[in-house]
Amino acid sequence: xxxxxxxxxxxxxxxxxxxxxxxxxxxxxxxxxxxxxxxxxxxxxxxxxxxxxxxxxxxxxxxxxxxxxxxxxxxxxxxxxxxxxxxxxxxxxxxxxxxxxxxxxxxxxxxxxxxxxxxxxxxxxxxxxxxxxxxxxxxxxxxxxxxxxxxxxxxxxxxxxxxxxxxxxxxxxxxxxxxxxxxxxxxxxxxxxxxxxxxxxxxxxxxxxxxxxxxxxxxxxxxxxxxxxxxxxxxxxxxxxxxxxxxxxxxxxxxxxxxxxxxxxxxxxxxxxxxxxxxxxxxxxxxxxxxxxxxxxxxxxxxxxxxxxxxxxxxxxxxxxxxxxxxxxxxxxxxxxxxxxxxxxxxxxxxxxxxxxxxxxxxxxxxxxxxxxxxxxxxxxxxxxxx
Amino acid sequence: xxxxxxxxxxxxxxxxxxxxxxxxxxxxxxxxxxxxxxxxxxxxxxxxxxxxxxxxxxxxxxxxxxxxxxxxxxxxxxxxxxxxxxxxxxxxxxxxxxxxxxxxxxxxxxxxxxxxxxxxxxxxxxxxxxxxxxxxxxxxxxxxxxxxxxxxxxxxxxxxxxxxxxxxxxxxxxxxxxxxxxxxxxxxxxxxxxxxxxxxxxxxxxxxxxxxxxxxxxxxxxxxxxxxxxxxxxxxxxxxxxxxxxxxxxxxxxxxxxxxxxxxxxxxxxxxxxxxxxxxxxxxxxxxxxxxxxxxxxxxxxxxxxxxxxxxxxxxxxxxxxxxxxxxxxxxxxxxxxxxxxxxxxxxxxxxxxxxxxxxxxxxxxxxxxxxxxxxxxxxxxxxxxx
Numbered sequence: 001x002x003x004x005x006x007x008x009x010x011x012x013x014x015x016x017x018x019x020x021x022x023x024x025x026x027x028x029x030x031x032x033x034x035x036x037x038x039x040x041x042x043x044x045x046x047x048x049x050x051x052x053x054x055x056x057x058x059x060x061x062x063x064x065x066x067x068x069x070x071x072x073x074x075x076x077x078x079x080x081x082x083x084x085x086x087x088x089x090x091x092x093x094x095x096x097x098x099x100x101x102x103x104x105x106x107x108x109x110x111x112x113x114x115x116x117x118x119x120x121x122x123x124x125x126x127x128x129x130x131x132x133x134x135x136x137x138x139x140x141x142x143x144x145x146x147x148x149x150x151x152x153x154x155x156x157x158x159x160x161x162x163x164x165x166x167x168x169x170x171x172x173x174x175x176x177x178x179x180x181x182x183x184x185x186x187x188x189x190x191x192x193x194x195x196x197x198x199x200x201x202x203x204x205x206x207x208x209x210x211x212x213x214x215x216x217x218x219x220x221x222x223x224x225x226x227x228x229x230x231x232x233x234x235x236x237x238x239x240x241x242x243x244x245x246x247x248x249x250x251x252x253x254x255x256x257x258x259x260x261x262x263x264x265x266x267x268x269x270x271x272x273x274x275x276x277x278x279x280x281x282x283x284x285x286x287x288x289x290x291x292x293x294x295x296x297x298x299x300x301x302x303x304x305x306x307x308x309x310x311x312x313x314x315x316x317x318x319x320x321x322x323x324x325x326x327x328x329x330x331x332x333x334x335x336x337x338x339x340x341x342x343x344x345x346x347x348x349x350x351x352x353x354x355x356x357x358x359x360x361x362x363x364x365x366x367x368x369x370x371x372x373x374x375x376x377x378x379x380x381x382x383x384x385x386x387x
Numbered sequence: 388x389x390x391x392x393x394x395x396x397x398x399x400x401x402x403x404x405x406x407x408x409x410x411x412x413x414x415x416x417x418x419x420x421x422x423x424x425x426x427x428x429x430x431x432x433x434x435x436x437x438x439x440x441x442x443x444x445x446x447x448x449x450x451x452x453x454x455x456x457x458x459x460x461x462x463x464x465x466x467x468x469x470x471x472x473x474x475x476x477x478x479x480x481x482x483x484x485x486x487x488x489x490x491x492x493x494x495x496x497x498x499x500x501x502x503x504x505x506x507x508x509x510x511x512x513x514x515x516x517x518x519x520x521x522x523x524x525x526x527x528x529x530x531x532x533x534x535x536x537x538x539x540x541x542x543x544x545x546x547x548x549x550x551x552x553x554x555x556x557x558x559x560x561x562x563x564x565x566x567x568x569x570x571x572x573x574x575x576x577x578x579x580x581x582x583x584x585x586x587x588x589x590x591x592x593x594x595x596x597x598x599x600x601x602x603x604x605x606x607x608x609x610x611x612x613x614x615x616x617x618x619x620x621x622x623x624x625x626x627x628x629x630x631x632x633x634x635x636x637x638x639x640x641x642x643x644x645x646x647x648x649x650x651x652x653x654x655x656x657x658x659x660x661x662x663x664x665x666x667x668x669x670x671x672x673x674x675x676x677x678x679x680x681x682x683x684x685x686x687x688x689x690x691x692x693x694x695x696x697x698x699x700x701x702x703x704x705x706x707x708x709x710x711x712x713x714x715x716x717x718x719x720x721x722x723x724x725x726x727x728x729x730x731x732x733x734x735x736x737x738x739x740x741x742x743x744x745x746x747x748x749x750x751x752x753x754x755x756x757x758x759x760x761x762x763x764x765x766x767x768x769x770x771x772x773x774x
Binding site for chain 2: 054058078095127241375
């Protein structure tokens with residue numbers, strides 16, 4: 001299998017981006033990514049675009065995005081894996097190069113979710129459960145699904161509302177230092193705990209926002225890395241992918257996500273590393289409970305000990321394994337198709353030791369992991385990067 | 388690059404399939420494909436699903452399709468490249484195996500377009516042009532776009548309404564012999580020419596129908612082909628992909644599709660063959676003029692000579708290069724996400740010399756080509772198969 005490196009990264013500011021349309025938003029990510037890689041649109045061979053795209057009227061987003069960025073005539077595909085769409089696009093670009101079909105791919109992740117009313121977004125996302133049963137009959141929406149996970153975790157392992165709030169406090173602390181984050185402000189534990197109830201035990205600050213945003217990475221073969229004389233290529237060392245039933249009534253338990261466990265195991269095996277080798281990670285904290293479950297599912301601690309990690313500060317800088325130093329979905333924002341690609345952008349910055357002041361993880365092995373979930377574990381993609 | 392073979396194929400009957408829901412329809416393709424390959428769902432590693440999915444309420448089709456077919460926990464992604472979505476899924480499965488990441492992939496193409504009113508389908512497809520300009524301002528729909536191509540081709544090369552009608556007559560002739568086709572009846576030239584006008588010069592019989600349908604293929608690595616003792620693997624010898632502007636006012640001309648030319652050239656180069664080596668082909672005849680342009684764009688004849696091929700019967704059995712012996716999009720039907728995968732199903736049957744009576748191409752080199760367009764050349768994927 002040919003080696004594949006990330007050689008350029010870029011992202012737009014995440015947030016309420018009614019100031020830019022879909023293609024303008026993509027340009028904010030693509031331009032810096034190409035410049036960072038030192039390549040031009042004409043050099044690119046294939047462009048996987050991760051986006052779900054419920055929210056806007058444009059039916060072929062990949063086509064208009066490619067056109068606006070000077071990529072017309074290049075191979076194109078739109079990849080959808082719900083909130084893991086960005087990572088599925090990254091995998092598609094990866095295999096295009098690993099197989100030998102291409103030497104340079106541009107992977108774009110993008111979503112513009114603030115085009116429509118928040119209640120409509122909630123309904124559309126809610127449908128991602130088992131539509132005909134859970135959504136239509138019980139009116140389940142995403143905060144409700146994750147609230148079920150939270151109550152199960154609290155009942156079985158004694159996780160508390162304070163533990164959940166501490167995840168929000170940590171991620172807002174780092175989001176405040178990230179100029180691309182949707183929320184660039186720190187919050188206190190009191191603020192988190194006293195924020196409006198959404199679906200018990202999840203409060204407003206336990207939920208990620210609905211965001212617009214774009215991210216892009218340039219992937220290159222080893223030959224191309226040499227040809228371009230890239231200084232600090234960041235190699236994709238391992239990938240993993242799994243899925244699970246859309247019918248949550250069929251899940252075995254609610255204290256974790258089976259697809260995360262399977263995808264992480266695959267990625268570690270391929271990379272030949274374990275959780276203890278990681279210097280930094282991004283995990284899919286669409287809700288605070290999701291970050292705690294992710295700690296356990298990807299092996300940063302034993303099952304049931306996720307809350308201990310956050311209580312002890314082990315996932316902050318200075319702790320055992322810093323997590324979501326970009327603010328995570330919680331504070332950086334979650335434009336769903338962009339998220340997986342934005343995780344790659346963040347980890348490349350971390351591995352290059354070029355993250356903004358106050359949010360750079362100390363590097364020992366120069367190994368990082370991205371964990372990206374679609375739905376409530378309907379999809380999971382895990383990617384391990386190594387400098 | 389590792390070699391990749393198609394080792395199993397299956398498809399549902401195409402047509403108005405209100406008798407089956409989305410997942411049931413997928414099962415009609417997946418079950419025979421797995422049986423043909425002699426593998427079980429548990430053996431599959433990754434499942435790319437080609438579907439556009441405007442038409443139904445299920446937001447994560449890949450997840451529910453995987454679940455219904457016993458593929459939960461497998462890697463999943465939905466691939467969209469408009470009417471070439473099936474081919475983009477095929478390429479994704481191909482690179483997963485060619486790269487060495489997987490040994491067995493199941494590629495599914497599916498669309499259920501008869502869920503909603505025909506006028507709504509026309510509007511949704513019409514938006515695939517440049518939405519904000521051509522669709523909103525001029526009310527362009529797909530027959531109108533292809534009518535522009537037809538008039539340009541008629542003006543420049545003297546192609547006639549009779550030539551277009553002859554494509555319909557040929558494809559209906561073969562569709563009548565295909566038990567999976569939407570329209571299993573032959574038509575006369577008179578019937579085609581006297582059918583209701585849709586967008587001059589395109590009449591009802593110049594247009595493919597709006598169909599429901601599913602198709603599936605199992606892809607395997609060379610190691611897996613040996614391990615399973617597959618009798619007649621059909622190898623993917625070449626792939627090509629390109630895109631073009633969504634803004635038709637920016638196209639250089641209307642007598643062909645640039646993306647078809649580029650994608651075909653790539654695929655021939657990779658396979659080390661030329662158009663003269665093909666025994667059979669499927670081309671994207673969403674409208675009759677599209678088949679004539681495809682003849683030229685993929686090099687079956689010189690530019691401007693497409694009409695001569697159909698007039699002389701060169702694309703029928705007994706001619707130089709038989710095309711669309713399954714009935715094509717015109718008669719077999721065009722459930723858009725399924726089409727690219729259904730082309731693979733058809734060509735594998737042809738290369739195995741197992742097509743139904745009266746529609747088997749004579750084999751000399753055992754090489755076949757599939758040409759699949761998205762939009763009006765917004766996307767193009769070409770795949771070359773070799774037994």
